[in-house]
Amino acid sequence: MNTHTPALTVEGVSKTFDVSAPWLNRVLERRPKLFVKAVADVSFTVEKGTCCSIVGESGCGKSTVARLVTGLYRTTSGNISFGTGAEGRPIRVQMIFQDPHSSVNPRWRVGDIIAEPIREMKLRDTEAETLARVRELLETVGLGADDAQKYPHEFSGGQRQRISIARALASEPELLVCDEPTSALDVSVQAQILNLMRRLQDELGLTYLFISHDLSVVRHMSDQIAVMYLGRIVEQAPVEQLFTDPQHPYSQLLLKTIPDVKNPKRRVEAQAGEPPSPLNPPSGCAFHPRCPIAMEKCKAIMPELLQADGQARVACHAVAQKE
Amino acid sequence: MTQPILASKDHEVAIPALEVSGLSVEFPSRRGTLLAIDHVSMRIAPGEILGVVGESGAGKSITGLAVLGLLEHPGRISGGEIHVGGRRVDTLSEAELTKVRGREMGAIFQDPLTALNPLFTVGKQLVETIRLHSDMTKQAANARALELLQSVGIPAPEERLRQYPHQFSGGMRQRVVIALALAAGPRLIIADEPTTALDVSIQAQITALLRRLCDETGVGIMLVTHDMGVIAETADRVCVMYSGRVVESGPVEDVIHNPQHPYTKGLMAAIPSLHDRVETLAQIDGSMPRLNARPPGCAFHPRCPHAGPKCSAATPPLVSVGTTSAACWLQQGGCQ
Numbered sequence: 001m002n003t004h005t006p007a008l009t010v011e012g013v014s015k016t017f018d019v020s021a022p023w024l025n026r027v028l029e030r031r032p033k034l035f036v037k038a039v040a041d042v043s044f045t046v047e048k049g050t051c052c053s054i055v056g057e058s059g060c061g062k063s064t065v066a067r068l069v070t071g072l073y074r075t076t077s078g079n080i081s082f083g084t085g086a087e088g089r090p091i092r093v094q095m096i097f098q099d100p101h102s103s104v105n106p107r108w109r110v111g112d113i114i115a116e117p118i119r120e121m122k123l124r125d126t127e128a129e130t131l132a133r134v135r136e137l138l139e140t141v142g143l144g145a146d147d148a149q150k151y152p153h154e155f156s157g158g159q160r161q162r163i164s165i166a167r168a169l170a171s172e173p174e175l176l177v178c179d180e181p182t183s184a185l186d187v188s189v190q191a192q193i194l195n196l197m198r199r200l201q202d203e204l205g206l207t208y209l210f211i212s213h214d215l216s217v218v219r220h221m222s223d224q225i226a227v228m229y230l231g232r233i234v235e236q237a238p239v240e241q242l243f244t245d246p247q248h249p250y251s252q253l254l255l256k257t258i259p260d261v262k263n264p265k266r267r268v269e270a271q272a273g274e275p276p277s278p279l280n281p282p283s284g285c286a287f288h289p290r291c292p293i294a295m296e297k298c299k300a301i302m303p304e305l306l307q308a309d310g311q312a313r314v315a316c317h318a319v320a321q322k323e
Numbered sequence: 324m325t326q327p328i329l330a331s332k333d334h335e336v337a338i339p340a341l342e343v344s345g346l347s348v349e350f351p352s353r354r355g356t357l358l359a360i361d362h363v364s365m366r367i368a369p370g371e372i373l374g375v376v377g378e379s380g381a382g383k384s385i386t387g388l389a390v391l392g393l394l395e396h397p398g399r400i401s402g403g404e405i406h407v408g409g410r411r412v413d414t415l416s417e418a419e420l421t422k423v424r425g426r427e428m429g430a431i432f433q434d435p436l437t438a439l440n441p442l443f444t445v446g447k448q449l450v451e452t453i454r455l456h457s458d459m460t461k462q463a464a465n466a467r468a469l470e471l472l473q474s475v476g477i478p479a480p481e482e483r484l485r486q487y488p489h490q491f492s493g494g495m496r497q498r499v500v501i502a503l504a505l506a507a508g509p510r511l512i513i514a515d516e517p518t519t520a521l522d523v524s525i526q527a528q529i530t531a532l533l534r535r536l537c538d539e540t541g542v543g544i545m546l547v548t549h550d551m552g553v554i555a556e557t558a559d560r561v562c563v564m565y566s567g568r569v570v571e572s573g574p575v576e577d578v579i580h581n582p583q584h585p586y587t588k589g590l591m592a593a594i595p596s597l598h599d600r601v602e603t604l605a606q607i608d609g610s611m612p613r614l615n616a617r618p619p620g621c622a623f624h625p626r627c628p629h630a631g632p633k634c635s636a637a638t639p640p641l642v643s644v645g646t647t648s649a650a651c652w653l654q655q656g657g658c659q
Contacts, residue, residue, distance in 0.1 A: 057522035057523065057524065058522055156610045157379075157610075158610055159610075186378035186379055186549065186610075186611075187378065187549070187551070187590055187593050187594055188378065188589060188590060188593045188606065188607040188610075189378075189610055190593070191593035191594075191595075191604040191605065191606040191607070192606045192607075192608070194595070194604055195603050195604055195606055198602075198603065199603075213522070213523065215523075215597065216594065216595040216596065216597050217595055219595060219596075219597060219600060220595035220596075220600060220601075220604065239600075243597070253524055254523065254524065256527075257523050257524045257526070257527035258523050258527075258552070258597065259523075259526070259527070259530075259550065259552025259553050259555060259556045260552060260555065260556070260597055261551050261552050261555045261579060261591070261594055262555075262579070262580075262596065262597075262598065263598075264552075264555040264556040274492050274493075274494050274495070274524075274525060275522070275524075
């Protein structure tokens with residue numbers, strides 16, 4: 001499964017958004033321009049055939065990374081490069097979005113939604129071949145071939161997410177960027193979609209960049225995990241290591257606070273504050289106001305992402321000192 | 324006379340905070356009447372958290388809204404009784420209901436921003452709510468508001484009282500909404516997905532807060548959520564709903580570790596584990612039926628691995644199986 005050839009390399013990528021008030025307000029109210037550093041100096045690689053996940057709370061920049069990788073946003077600085085795929089050309093990328101209700105066109109028949117990338121990229125020569133491919137894709141994702149004639153409103157949320165997976169597969173991608181693909185779905189339907197995605201990965205040799213806030217889903221899907229906090233990766237480790245031995249205090253906090261169905265930690269009041277606003281991030285390590293082991297150094301100096309135990313990389317002064 | 328600040332835990336132990344028996348809710352439409360809730364019964368003791376769990380469309384939120392008397396037109400209660408603190412509320416007029424709502428029962432909804440008025444300070448909203456339900460003076464109400472903010476764990480409450488909702492973060496706003504729900508010392512709080520809009524680390528803080536308030540004040544809480552993890556960490560007992568019916572109910576540990584109904588079993592198996600990794604998750608094929616296409620008999624039978632002829636012929640009643648209750652023919656003489 002692990003071939004050690006990178007499918008995706010992200011190097012020192014940053015993205016800054018201008019969130020200033022309109023020009024006139026700035027002049028009249030003497031307000032400065034405002035920038036949000038949504039993603040700051042993020043680097044990681046995803047190896048072919050594996051699944052790399054990015055987890056974090058809302059506003060940590062994980063969806064921005066997904067959109068940078070797929071080219072929906074331009075990077076402010078840094079490099080994103082793709083490995084070589086079939087026939088020596090760069091790897092093809094597609095994206096699956098969170099909300100299956102808004103990511104498919106309600107006025108198009110399902111067949112047309114799925115056929116659009118095939119027609120647009122001229123992947124099939126004749127219309128008959130295109131339609132045959134659409135039927136094949138529908139069956140691949142567990143729908144019926146005659147569903148091509150229906151409209152999206154005739155399907156449930158889980159089936160609609162299958163349609164958007166079929167559409168993503170239509171252009172024969174090798175890397176799928178999945179932005180919270182199951183968070184709008186119910187648990188029993190989520191299991192169906194996760195199983196489908198795992199099966200497709202085995203059958204088609206897909207590589208996944210998986211964005212989620214749900215640690216149990218991430219544990220089920222991924223090989224590598226990157227934990228983001230306020231635009232930066234604070235810890236990156238193989239899945240087993242992160243879940244058994246999290247190094248960064250933020251990873252530890254996340255693992256401590258997720259509800260656990262089988263071994264609930266009842267009546268433990270977590271007192272760890274709230275994530276600060278990305279508009280005005282704390283100095284030094286952004287996590288220091290919530291960190292139980294914060295030192296003087298943490299308030300002043302931003303820790304670098306350094307090699308730690310095993311294959312983990314951790315951005316924490318306390319962990320670096322231990323080494 | 325001073326109002327009891329928080330309902331005392333010891334008195335009136337015998338009277339349940341909420342008793343719902345045989346509740347049915349229907350939505351008349353041009354194409355016939357849709358039965359959203361079908362003979363649902365539940366009971367919440369003072370100081371107890373009852374988790375109501377189910378997938379979207381199971382009717383869990385409608386149950387909460389029916390108790391609050393907030394069903395939107397054309398939805399109406401077509402059968403059953405609702406008692407809050409021993410008083411029947413489903414037959415009350417709108418004017419009487421307005422008095423009961425807030426004083427006897429409070430509500431916490433998913434989105435804390437829409438539950439607060441953005442034009443008034445948090446202090447003003449709290450004081451208004453307190454004075455509406457009691458004859459306190461302004462000063463006394465102010466002191467009570469301060470005390471409420473303290474009890475829900477908001478730091479620097481004096482300062483926070485003078486601030487507007489937009490100056491609070493999501494988690495802090497939800498704490499304000501909880502303080503508002505507690506303002507009149509109600510017997511029952513309906514919490515509809517109170518942590519769904521929040522991040523995990525904040526979610527843990529809010530569920531722990533609900534748990535603590537429940538223990539301290541003796542208020543009964545109906546916690547409506549789709550997240551089994553939240554139920555496992557917070558609730559005492561749980562009702563699992565499917566397609567408008569309660570399919571299983573019982574103490575939370577028993578339902579989680581030893582589920583009886585095939586739907587609950589499937590639901591528990593479908594949750595990815597935090598401890599070990601499996602190649603494929605157990606999945607329940609299909610999805611919950613729509614209200615206008617509910618199958619006859621047990622609504623779960625088209626998705627059920629054990630379904631037999633009896634399941635499509637008759638609806639199984641909720642009967643006790645050991646420590647829990649389940650509505651499945653499997654425990655009642657088989658599905659054949």
